Amino acid sequence: MTPSLLDLVKTRTVLFDGALGTELMARGLGPGVPPELWNIERPDAVKEVHAAYFKAGSDVVSTNSFGGTSLKLAAHGLEGRAFELNRAAARLAREAAPAGRYVAGSMGPTGKFLKPQGPATEPELVAAYAEQARGLAEGGVDLFIIETQYDLREALAGLKGAQSVSSLPVFVTLTFSAFPRGHFTIMGDPAARSAAALESAGAAAVGANCNLTSEQMVGCVGAIRAAVSLPVIAQANAGQPVVLADGTIGYSQTLEDYVRFVPEIVSAGAGFVGGCCGTNPATIRAMARAIRGEEKA
Amino acid sequence: MTKNEIFPKMSEAIVAGDRDAARSLAEDAVRSGLDLLEVIEQGYLPGIQKVGDLWERGEYFLPELISSAEAMKAAMAVLDPELNRKGVGTRMSGKVVIGTIEGDIHDIGKNLVASMLQAGGFEVFDLGADVKLDRFIDKAEEVGAGMICLSALLTTTMMNQRRFITLLRDRGLRDKYKVLVGGAPASRKWAEEIGADGYAENAVAAVKLARSLAGRP
Numbered sequence: 001m002t003p004s005l006l007d008l009v010k011t012r013t014v015l016f017d018g019a020l021g022t023e024l025m026a027r028g029l030g031p032g033v034p035p036e037l038w039n040i041e042r043p044d045a046v047k048e049v050h051a052a053y054f055k056a057g058s059d060v061v062s063t064n065s066f067g068g069t070s071l072k073l074a075a076h077g078l079e080g081r082a083f084e085l086n087r088a089a090a091r092l093a094r095e096a097a098p099a100g101r102y103v104a105g106s107m108g109p110t111g112k113f114l115k116p117q118g119p120a121t122e123p124e125l126v127a128a129y130a131e132q133a134r135g136l137a138e139g140g141v142d143l144f145i146i147e148t149q150y151d152l153r154e155a156l157a158g159l160k161g162a163q164s165v166s167s168l169p170v171f172v173t174l175t176f177s178a179f180p181r182g183h184f185t186i187m188g189d190p191a192a193r194s195a196a197a198l199e200s201a202g203a204a205a206v207g208a209n210c211n212l213t214s215e216q217m218v219g220c221v222g223a224i225r226a227a228v229s230l231p232v233i234a235q236a237n238a239g240q241p242v243v244l245a246d247g248t249i250g251y252s253q254t255l256e257d258y259v260r261f262v263p264e265i266v267s268a269g270a271g272f273v274g275g276c277c278g279t280n281p282a283t284i285r286a287m288a289r290a291i292r293g294e295e296k297a
Numbered sequence: 298m299t300k301n302e303i304f305p306k307m308s309e310a311i312v313a314g315d316r317d318a319a320r321s322l323a324e325d326a327v328r329s330g331l332d333l334l335e336v337i338e339q340g341y342l343p344g345i346q347k348v349g350d351l352w353e354r355g356e357y358f359l360p361e362l363i364s365s366a367e368a369m370k371a372a373m374a375v376l377d378p379e380l381n382r383k384g385v386g387t388r389m390s391g392k393v394v395i396g397t398i399e400g401d402i403h404d405i406g407k408n409l410v411a412s413m414l415q416a417g418g419f420e421v422f423d424l425g426a427d428v429k430l431d432r433f434i435d436k437a438e439e440v441g442a443g444m445i446c447l448s449a450l451l452t453t454t455m456m457n458q459r460r461f462i463t464l465l466r467d468r469g470l471r472d473k474y475k476v477l478v479g480g481a482p483a484s485r486k487w488a489e490e491i492g493a494d495g496y497a498e499n500a501v502a503a504v505k506l507a508r509s510l511a512g513r514p
Contacts, residue, residue: 022452031400031453032427075402075426111405117363179355188358241452241482243490249452249482 002100005060005143006169006204009231009271013291016104016235016274017053017061018284024049024064034076036068039088046089050096056281057288058274059101062145063136065089066108069128071120075111082128083135090139104145104171105136107158114153117187122157129161137166145171147235148210148276152189152197159201169204171233171272175211176220183208183220191220192227199228207233210276213253214238214261218268225269234270236261238278251278259286266291298325304340307372311344312351314364316371323375333376334385337418341372345416349501362409362500369416390417390511392442394433396424398457403450403480409500410446410479417504418513419444430461437474444507447493449480458483459491475510479503 008014024035027045038046050061067073068089070082078085086105093103110128112120133144144162149155155172162170176183176191183191195206206228208220217236224232239252258279265273273291275283298306303322310318319341326336348365351357357365393414397407404426411423422440424432433445449455458478465471475494478487488496495510497503 025453031451031457032402111403113405117360177355181355184355184358186359188360242484243487249455 004169005102006231008059009205013266013270014059014272015057015284015288015291016233016272017050017058018275018279018281019277020049020062020064020066020106022277023052023280034067034073034078035064036073036085036089037076037078039064039085039092043088043092046092047096050093052281053284054096054098054101056284057292058284060104060142060272060274061093061097061101062104062106062147063089063093063139063141064106065132065136066106066147068135069107069110069132071110071112071124071128072108082131083138086132086135087139090136090141094140102142103140104143105133105139105141107132107136107144107146107162108148109150109154114151114157122153125154125157126161126164129158130165131161133162134165137168141168143169143171143204145173145233147171147173149174150185151187152185152194153187155194155198156201159198159203163202170202171205171207172198172203173207173209173233173235176208177211178216178219183212183223191223195224195230195232196227199230203230205231205233205272207235207270207272209233209235210237212236214258214265215253218261218264221265221268221270231271232269233272233274234265235274235276236265237276238283241278253278255283255286258283259290262287262290298329300331300335300339303329303331304336304343307336307340308344308347310372311341311365311368312347314361314368316364316368319368319372320375323372327375327379333380333383337373337376341369342418345369345413345504349504352499352501359409363412366409366412366416370412373415390419390508390513391444392420392422392440393444393446393507394422394424394437394440394442395446395448396428396433397426397448397450398454398461399427399429400457401449401451401454402426404448406450406480406500407446407448410448410497410503413500413504414446414507417508419507419511430457430464433461434465434468434470438470442474443511444475444477446477446479446503446507449478449483452482455480455482455487458487458493462492477503477506477510
């Protein structure tokens with residue numbers, strides 16, 4: 001029988017996947033098209049990306065549902081299809097998953113600020129995340145990952161929403177910037193205190209993703225590790241997007257430079273690692289070698 | 298109150314994000330017959346400048362930035378009508394058309410830049426998100442703007458910033474407008490490559506840049 005992900009992480013470092021949106025773009029997803037629509041319109045392309053990550057060594061892939069709250073889908077007039085699009089996202093990842101691998105239901109920010117900075121209220125956010133979580137659970141995810149959160153209050157609302165409809169584990173990642181004083185979200189939530197608050201609220205794992213390079217992620221993981229007893233998850237960016245000489249878009253960290261810091265991220269205390277913007281199956285393949293090589297040594 | 302007494306209080310009200318104080322100080326200034334352009338330039342704007350410094354140092358975050366911009370708006374809501382009445386003109390720094398570019402629905406950063414530009418003395422026409430390229434130009438022509446600001450969060454939609462410059466050129470209007478680009482994937486190098494007039498990394502830097510391009514200190 002497949003062990004639960006939380007048991008597995010007690011025995012070894014667990015590998016998530018890398019960026020999804022850019023992989024879909026490489027398969028023809030055009031600007032302005034919400035990626036979640038492809039769960040219905042181009043299911044084979046979505047499955048192909050998940051399969052590529054599993055093949056590269058991912059233990060867990062995240063579903064194509066990052067923008068799948070009704071509040072986010074509303075920008076495309078798709079708010080009425082949130083449940084359907086999320087259920088489809090979960091089913092596709094499930095179908096792509098070999099036996100013994102895992103599917104995380106991705107839930108990104110709604111894009112709405114809570115009062116007083118914006119118009120949203122906590123119950124609205126809780127309801128939106130609850131609806132998304134219902135769709136993902138129905139489609140067969142093993143866990144939820146509430147990710148790229150920039151406001152601790154929204155992350156907590158998301159956690160509450162997921163918990164209200166399912167008993168599956170909920171992972172939460174926030175997106176931090178590095179300052180001389182430490183790591184903070186754009187709302188000013190400090191890494192350690194945010195992680196502790198999420199632990200108290202019942203998250204199964206907490207951590208950081210996006211924005212930080214793999215080098216910067218090392219310090220951030222250390223700060224979170226010291227604040228919680230939960231497993232820590234880290235999914236760094238391959239730096240920042242840059243325009244390359246030929247006019248195409250690349251990221252400031254090369255694959256070698258990115259992967260070089262992965263063992264340090266693990267030593268700093270991350271049990272779950274994966275990639276974010278600028279990473280791809282090749283990155284994950286190299287990460288798999290880095291973390292599994294280290295464990296043998 | 299004399300200028301020396303009231304100007305630091307104005308700056309403090311902005312730094313503290315205190316709307317009520319910012320508003321009532323503006324009302325005092327009107328009642329006392331102070332030079333209102335001086336009030337803005339030497340009273341309120343140094344506060345915005347300080348907020349910018351605190352933001353860049355990681356002391357202030359988005360909630361503080363938004364509160365300060367709101368305090369500035371509260372002051373300007375008092376000062377604007379007075380300046381209009383006196384025929385001095387609403388905004389010293391000019392008109393700006395801003396929006397998130399075609400194909401991109403991300404507007405958090407753009408909203409912040411719009412607020413800060415407004416706080417920084419510009420009259421801002423915010424077209425929202427997923428704005429067709431032609432609409433930026435049509436609006437700028439309609440309102441007599443001097444500057445157009447294009448936001449893009451995605452590496453794909455960023456390409457529309459380049460298309461916009463081409464479109465502006467095709468319509469024979471390139472030299473009429475300063476074009477600023479921003480958003481996570483944009484950079485100074487990108488701005489140079491596509492022939493934009495400038496790039497700013499964040500909302501505070503955007504105000505500095507816009508003011509300098511508009512010939513303001």
